[in-house]
Amino acid sequence: MKYVYKQMLAFLIVFVVTVLTTGIIFIRFFVTNIYDEKERQLFGYAEAIIEENMTLADISTGTAMISKQDVIVAMYNKNDRLVYPISNQTYSSGLSDRDWNRLVQGNRIALRQRDRGFMNEEIAIVTVYVPLFNYQNGDFEGTVAVAAPISGIKKDISHMQTGMLWATLISGGMAILFSIGFANYLSQRIVRMRKATNAITQGDFEIYLEDYGRDEFDELSRDFNKMVTSLKESNAEIMRQENLRRQFMMDVAHEMRTPLTTINGILEGLEHDMIPEKRRARSIEMMHKETRRMIRMVNENLDYEKMRSEQIVLTKQILNAQEILQTVKEQLQTKASSKGNTIGVSVSSPHLTIYADYDRLIQMLVNLTNNAIQFTENGRISLTAHASDGFTVIKVSDTGIGMKEEEIPAIWERFYKTDPSRRSDAYSETGIGLAIVKSLVANHGGEITVTSKIGKGTVFTIQLPNKENSDGQ
Structure with missing residues (x-):
């Protein structure tokens, strides 16, 4: 019924x-x-x-x-x-x-x-x-x-009963008409909600029910509208994640194809004696390099997933900021010089310390510096550190091409590249470094921000709590 x-x-x-x-x-x-x-x-x-x-x-x-x-x-x-x-x-x-x-x-x-x-x-x-x-x-x-x-x-x-009967019949007829009208009115509101629900199942998230604030049906309409808004946002997020997944698979395939193609070409050349003897050592070195590149890409993705699932374990200690920044400079000086860049280190005090996991801190700073080198030519990259209200502030800045303001929120996504035309160069950037940095900073209880201007360069700022702040959190 x-x-x-x-x-x-x-x-x-x-x-x-x-x-x-x-x-x-x-x-x-x-x-x-x-x-x-x-x-x-x-x-x-x-x-x-x-x-x-x-x-x-x-x-x-x-x-x-x-x-x-x-x-x-x-x-x-x-x-x-x-x-x-x-x-x-x-x-x-x-x-x-x-x-x-x-x-x-x-x-x-x-x-x-x-x-x-x-x-x-x-x-x-x-x-x-x-x-x-x-x-x-x-x-x-x-x-x-x-x-x-x-x-x-x-x-x-008998006369009184007859009068009562007529009154009952007349009022009964009026009650039937009223019940039909009122039931139809309530049913129409339910039918409206059913149609709206069907519209949602068809993917229409622009549906809206009027809310007059009069009764429980209007309260249901209000909750329905909230549900539609939530579903719309969830659907948008699902679509965004699906696009990221597709892009991720395409980028992984692209990043894996390049080194695999290089390795396969060299192996075929060695198999058919197509590579001269004097170039074999160089070819083997290239295979080692591409292999290390793939291993690094796999490890970086595994690290990222571990950090997202909070499976990573940090061993924090008090580190000297001057020594840390100097180590990063020495590791990447050759790479920077190949693009005509210089790396400068500046620390507010020789005794300035950073409370962090040594290996993960080096990983963060190396990724940020690599990113700076990638987008800077014949410029300067600066690594600086200073103390600020219970935090150690580390900045990695460059004079490179910079980014548009609307691009900044997206740089933390895996495989996102601000320059679509960029491809892997000699240093084999995978596009996951910034995502790892953000996760590592969060695991340290810190915060990372970025400012950038087109043609002027980019500045990444990391704030890590000192030992007292970190233990109190």
Whole structure:
């Protein structure tokens, strides 16, 4: 069953239960009222007879006058014998001893259901009894009984029930129309959400549901919109990661193909004696170089994955900044000179220290310096260090080609290259160095930033906490 029909059914059930309950209560109320009103009327007749001190002749005349109102009058003496209407037979009131004693004590009695008349005729009547006392001595003289056929009361009740039935049918029809309209209104809002959900499954993340802030449906719409925004962002991130994965596979294939092609060509040349004897040593050296390049690329990727999964273990110690920077300069001086570059080292104090893992710190600085050399020709590369508020600040700057500001966030991705036309040169850069540097700095509890201007150069700044700051983190 569809939700709209369930709602309609629920509304109708609630309506029917409410109407039936209310109807039963009202019917009982009105029936009681009708009987009470009839009893008051009959008591009024009986009391009028007593107050007027009517004789039997007067009662007979009065009874003839009110007979059209379906009122029957009877009188019983103190011995419970019928004295009016006059009859050749003896009749009693038929009251129980308990009820007769109540009359003797001066209490009025009302009987709503009697199936016999005063002279034992078959008729359903409502009867009231009012005790009659002697005005002079106050002795109980008998009772005045006034009755009315129930048929007249039932006619009034029937008219009332008919009116209630019509009111129920009319209100029921209105309730059905209202339930259809209201259920359709609520269902339309659900249908709107279902259509929006289907749109999302088709990849449409621009869908938006109106939020009027009125009820739970609007709260659901608000949460739905948040979900769509989150899905949109997640989808964009998935697409970005997928593009990076594809680019990664292409770059790995490209980086591996170059050395493998070189090695394969040399091996074929050696196999077919196509390489002269005097060039064989150089060829073998090239194979060693390309092999080391592939090993370095594999190791760098393994290191990067270890750092991302926090599997790397750092052995931190206090290191002399001057010695560290000087070591990096000596390792890369030859490479820098091949491109016409010079490397300068400047430390604010000979006693300046760096709290870091020795091998990983050298790896960071070598990668940054290699990057500087890669994009600088006939320029200067500077390695500097100074202390600043519990941190050691290390800068690697160059006077190279620089980068655009929008390119800076992307340089930390694996295999990202600011210059698409760049290919591996004699020093075999893999394009993963900066990603490794960022991860290593983070593992040290530090921070790395970069500033750059096109044609002016680039500055990488590393902040590493000193021993006290690092141990406190």
